[in-house]
Structure formats: structure tokens, C-alpha cells
Amino acid sequence: MNYQGVLKKMKTEYLDEIQYFLDMQSDFLHVNQLLNSEISISFVKYQCLQCELEKPIFRQGFCKSCFFETPNAGDWIMKPELSKAHLGIEDRDLAYEKSVQLQPHIVYLANSSNVKVGVTRKQQVPTRWIDQGAHEAIEIVEVPNRYLAGITEVALKAHVADKTNWRKMLQNDCKDEDLVVWRDQLKKYIPDEVLPYFIENNQETQIHFPVLKYPEKPKSLSLEKEKTFSGKLVGIKGQYLIFEDETVFNIRANEGLVVAIEF
Structure with a gap:
């Protein structure tokens, strides 16, 4: 075909x-x-x-x-901490930026090649984790806008990775981690203004991929x-x-x- x-x-x-x-x-x-x-x-x-x-x-x-023109590729996409829609400040298209930035966001831990921190819109869970090749993941905080998620990620990535090693991910070269323990250990680094949004009692999501043979x-x-x-x-x-x-x-x-x- x-x-x-x-x-x-x-x-x-x-x-x-x-x-x-x-x-x-x-x-x-x-x-x-x-x-x-x-x-x-x-x-x-x-x-x-x-x-x-x-x-x-x-x-x-x-x-x-x-x-360099579309709002779909603004700097705040890759760097959520640069989001300004909550202040009414336009980057490229304020209406679009409000529609994306001013909705619930999740800061999470995912384990693909290693434990990493990341940000995604709530509606993108678990799609974001799947796209990253994570075999387990957990939410840390749920905040009402992208900016709060971004400053949380910045604070946490001083203590945990924020990148995936794509080769190790594809080799399936990673060990299982207790992400509940990781979540609780990282709590002390969350910015004060975000602490009220910390998720206390949740468990890991497990993800299984259709792979017959890893390279x-x-x-x-x-x-x-x-x-x-x-x-x-x-x-x-x-x-x-x-x-x-x-x-x-x-x-x-x-x-x-x-x-x-x-x-």
C-alpha cells in the first residue's frame, strides 16, 4: 500500500x-x-x-x-518561565497566548533515559510523557498558568535533569525509579508561591511501548x-x-x- x-x-x-x-x-x-x-x-x-x-x-x-512569526513558536513554548499572558503582555499574538498559557499546567517527573523534570498543559497528560519515551511518570504540581509551571521547572532543574538522552531512551537503558520518593524529595525546592499547588497523594503512571527489539x-x-x-x-x-x-x-x-x- x-x-x-x-x-x-x-x-x-x-x-x-x-x-x-x-x-x-x-x-x-x-x-x-x-x-x-x-x-x-x-x-x-x-x-x-x-x-x-x-x-x-x-x-x-x-x-x-x-x-519567527507564528505564535506557535514563541520563546515561551520552549521556556515556559518567559510566559507573560497572565500579565496581559503580548509576545506575538495575545489572544492565542492567553488560550494556551492561561490554562492548567502540570510540572512532572518522567523517567525515559533518566529522571527529568518537565512542563505540559494538563490536557496533554499522558501524551507528553509518551512523546518523550518515558516508561513511568508522575505529576508534581498543577498550576493555573504556564508561567508558574515555568518558574517551578527552573527551580527544580537545578536539582534534577531537564533533558532526555535519546540514545539511552531508545536502548531502553534506564532503571525503574520510585518517582513518589523523587517528588517528595524535590518538594523543598518548589517556589513558595507554587507550594499550595503541590500534589501530595498520587502514584506513578506506567507506560508500555510497542517494541519487539531495542537497538x-x-x-x-x-x-x-x-x-x-x-x-x-x-x-x-x-x-x-x-x-x-x-x-x-x-x-x-x-x-x-x-x-x-x-x-
């Missing part, structure tokens, strides 16, 4: 084993069904996720001009450089496709590429 469409991060469904879906414009491709199958992925062209023009992708699926030495596929790739799909974790020859393809990092998929 043949599918063609612009890459966007895979949609997921939280079940006993995570289910993955690719939106290929005319249809949804249930990626789990392709496990143990030979598939081919070919680069066709670029298509910016914002303007939809055929322009080289700069970052996050956007062409260069859109990246020992994962090597990243650059589809823009290679143009086409074929291999047997043996796993899906985070936003990565894992192939039998240990090639891995990061769907999220390749948003904005139009691809053809055959199987």
Missing part, C-alpha cells in the same frame, strides 16, 4: 500498549500494524506546517519566516540527506520508528517533510 502526506507528530492512544497513528491527510495509518513489516519511507518535498508553502523547514516544522547502537536517519530508506519496523517509542538494522527515525524532528510510505 502507498500513503503520502506531510509529517506531523504521531497521534497516540494510551492503552496497555501505546497505539500510534500517522495522519497522512487522506487517511490515518495505524503504525502498530506495521510492526515486523518491511516499509519504505521516501522524501518528496517540504511543506511548512504554518503557511503550507513548499519552503525548506527551519525548525519545529516551520519555514524560517513562519518560525544497541541506534543511528539516526536523515531523510533529507538519504532521500529514501527501507527496513523492517521492529518498534515505536516516543516519536521514533525503530528498524531492525538499528536505524531510528524521529517523526517529530522531521515535521514539515512530505513523505511517501510504502509497505
Whole structure:
């Protein structure tokens, strides 16, 4: 079968084993069904996720001009502590920024390659954890806006990691941690204004990914450089496709590429 469409991060469904879906414009491709199958992925062209023009992708699926103009790529996206909508201060589009920033946010701990702290909108739990390839996660605080979540993350990342080692995550090179203990140990570093939002009594969320074989030495596929790739799909974790020859393809990092998929 043949599918063609612009890459966007895979949609997921939280079940006993995570289910993955690719939106290929005319249809949804249930990626789990392709496990143990030979598939081919070919680069066709670029298509910016914002303007939809055929322009080289700069970052996050956007062409260069859109990246510096769209409110979807403001600095506060990657650095929540820069959020200002709660003050009525516009970055690029105040209405959009209010719609995103002024809603409940979660500061969490997730364990993928190591225990890390992160921020996400409440409605993105557990999707955010799945996208990061975390096999366990727990909420620390639930706050009413992105700014409070951001300053909490800044305070905590002085004492715990805030990045994932993608190679270790794909190798499944991580040990189980007691995230309840981590949560309680980190409480003393939470800013005073956020302490009332601390979550006292909750448990870890466990996440299981559809992986038949983990790579020992994962090597990243650059589809823009290679143009086409074929291999047997043996796993899906985070936003990565894992192939039998240990090639891995990061769907999220390749948003904005139009691809053809055959199987």
C-alpha cells in the first residue's frame, strides 16, 4: 500500500500498549500494524506546517519566516518561565497566548533515559510523557498558568535533569525509579508561591511501548540527506520508528517533510 502526506507528530492512544497513528491527510495509518513489516519511507518535498508553502523547514516544522512569526513558536513554548499572558503582555499574538498559557499546567517527573523534570498543559497528560519515551511518570504540581509551571521547572532543574538522552531512551537503558520518593524529595525546592499547588497523594503512571527489539547502537536517519530508506519496523517509542538494522527515525524532528510510505 502507498500513503503520502506531510509529517506531523504521531497521534497516540494510551492503552496497555501505546497505539500510534500517522495522519497522512487522506487517511490515518495505524503504525502498530506495521510492526515486523518491511516499509519504505521516501522524501518528496517540504511543506511548512504554518503557511503550507513548499519552503525548506527551519525548525519545529516551520519555514524560517513562519518560525519567527507564528505564535506557535514563541520563546515561551520552549521556556515556559518567559510566559507573560497572565500579565496581559503580548509576545506575538495575545489572544492565542492567553488560550494556551492561561490554562492548567502540570510540572512532572518522567523517567525515559533518566529522571527529568518537565512542563505540559494538563490536557496533554499522558501524551507528553509518551512523546518523550518515558516508561513511568508522575505529576508534581498543577498550576493555573504556564508561567508558574515555568518558574517551578527552573527551580527544580537545578536539582534534577531537564533533558532526555535519546540514545539511552531508545536502548531502553534506564532503571525503574520510585518517582513518589523523587517528588517528595524535590518538594523543598518548589517556589513558595507554587507550594499550595503541590500534589501530595498520587502514584506513578506506567507506560508500555510497542517494541519487539531495542537497538544497541541506534543511528539516526536523515531523510533529507538519504532521500529514501527501507527496513523492517521492529518498534515505536516516543516519536521514533525503530528498524531492525538499528536505524531510528524521529517523526517529530522531521515535521514539515512530505513523505511517501510504502509497505
